[in-house]
Amino acid sequence: MDTDRLHEILAAHAGCKGALLPILHDIQHAFGCIDAVAEAAVAKVLNLSRAEVHGVVSFYHDFTPEADPRPCIELCRAEACQARGVEALVPAATAAAGERVRIKPVYCLGLCSVGPVARHGELLHARLDEAALVKLVQTA
Ligand code: FES
Known part of the structure; x- marks a missing residue:
């Protein structure tokens, strides 16, 4: 440090x-x-x-004791995104991520009405379906 x-x-x-x-x-x-x-x-x-x-x-989950240099996709797993089907997307996202990309569960990114929602860096991605989320993970 x-x-x-x-x-x-x-x-x-x-x-x-x-x-x-x-x-x-x-x-x-x-x-x-x-x-x-x-x-x-x-x-x-x-x-x-x-x-x-x-x-x-x-x-707080935002604070970590060790740096993780992998790209990180924050995937909202809170109630509204669950109601909009995020849990069905998780297996494909996890498979696409492998060890190269970190999929971090977060609990509300503030776009509840247009979920499932993910954030990569400063960009939010809404209305994700499996193909869109897998593409986001693959290009992270
Ligand atoms: S519950 Fe997912 S953005 Fe709010």
């Missing part, structure tokens, strides 16, 4: 109330993970225990 970059992130939030989650999101975005070194640095800056920081990191 680039400690200079880590300290830049911490300094950017200095003095801000409720800075824990914004700091953790920035670290996750910058490094693709929040490791023990980062947890310790965050704890020190915010005057928290490492256990408190680790508790937050381990609670």
Whole structure:
């Protein structure tokens, strides 16, 4: 982990109330993970225990202890997308992904009326059928 970059992130939030989650999101975005070194640095800056920081990191699925360099497709598995058939798409998406692409379940991407929905990077893909989702996975 680039400690200079880590300290830049911490300094950017200095003095801000409720800075824990914004700091953790920035670290996750910058490094693709929040490791023990980062947890310790965050704890020190915010005057928290490492256990408190680790508790937050381990609670939220968006935070990961190790970077995963694979492309990631976030596939909504929440109720509205379930009602619109997402579960029937999962086996084909998983087969297309193999070990090359990570299919990450998420729980609502905010486009419930046009599900099933997936996100790749900053782009949302709605009204997915099996062919569209497999193509999205294959081109990720
Ligand atoms: S339930 Fe899937 S986008 Fe909201």
